[in-house]
Amino acid sequence: MSGTERHCVQESAAPRRRGRPRQITRERIVAAARSLAFDELTMQAVADVLGVDPKALNYHVGDREALRELVAVDAFAVELNRIDLSACGDWRDVLRRYATALRDATVTLGELVTYFRLPASGVGALEPVERVLQSLVDAGFSVPEAGHVLRLVSELGHAAGREAVFRSGSREHPYVADVSAALNTTAADDFPLLRRVVAVRDTAPDDGQQLDFNLDVLITGLAAKLSHAS
Incomplete structure (x- = not known):
């Protein structure tokens, strides 16, 4: 096996790094909430806009x-x-x-x-x-x-x-x-x-x-x- 082939095998075998979770801030929560109508303004709806679990909002919004x-x-x-x-x-x-x-x-x-x-x-x-x-x-x-x-x-x-x-x-x-x-x-x-x-x-x-x-x-x-x- 050539050096180039061994290098490719090592790269393919290396586990992929997961991306960092999106940071939730009060500013991002408010920005997401602005896009929703009043009757749609729920924790679940804001979490859906942000692409996170609703529990991730609890630290900032009860x-x-x-x-x-x-x-x-x-x-x-x-x-x-x-x-x-x-x-x-x-x-x-x-x-x-x-x-x-x-x-x-x-x-x-x-x-x-x-x-x-x-x-x-x-x-x-x-x-x-x-x-x-x-x-x-x-x-x-x-x-x-x-x-x-x-x-x-x-x-x-x-x-x-x-x-x-x-x-x-x-x-x-x-x-x-x-x-x-x-x-x-x-x-x-x-x-x-x-x-x-x-x-x-x-x-x-x-x-x-x-x-x-x-x-x-x-x-x-x-x-x-x-x-x-x-």
Whole structure:
């Protein structure tokens, strides 16, 4: 047998090395989950996209509920990171734009909105927060006051987004439906003003009017507080 033949035999006899298993990370899990519709978002479906056993996801994601929460946080942070608050010099403009961005980011969650809670995590969500705080401190608010304002504005924006999601799935907001049901148990001439308010809320789209009103009241009060302190 020639040297070349012996070399070929040795090569063919050598066992093949198995490829390294694909590394699973939270980033890869989220990327795979993005390709799935909400009603398809399960551990098995994500594992199928990644080509791994569902048990391989357990280290990063405990169950389907945790998976959906992870995807909701990621979607929110990505959307919120799109805004640029650096061009807003006045703290009032910063608050308005931030609240509006929170509402819009919440709306993009759609059915995932029930799996998301403030505060949002992730660097993408923290950078706008820092900009809001800086604008408030620069305007003369103390750090604790800036923190309180941030929390209030965040809650207003997030609540407006959740309400928009609820209304998109049903013409009647669930809160309005509850009040209407309670009013139906009373005499027709009872609570006339509340009936008029419910009628308006039930038939007219919000179009951001409630959030604008909330921000007007908040900013007016904050400006008066700042003026009084100076």
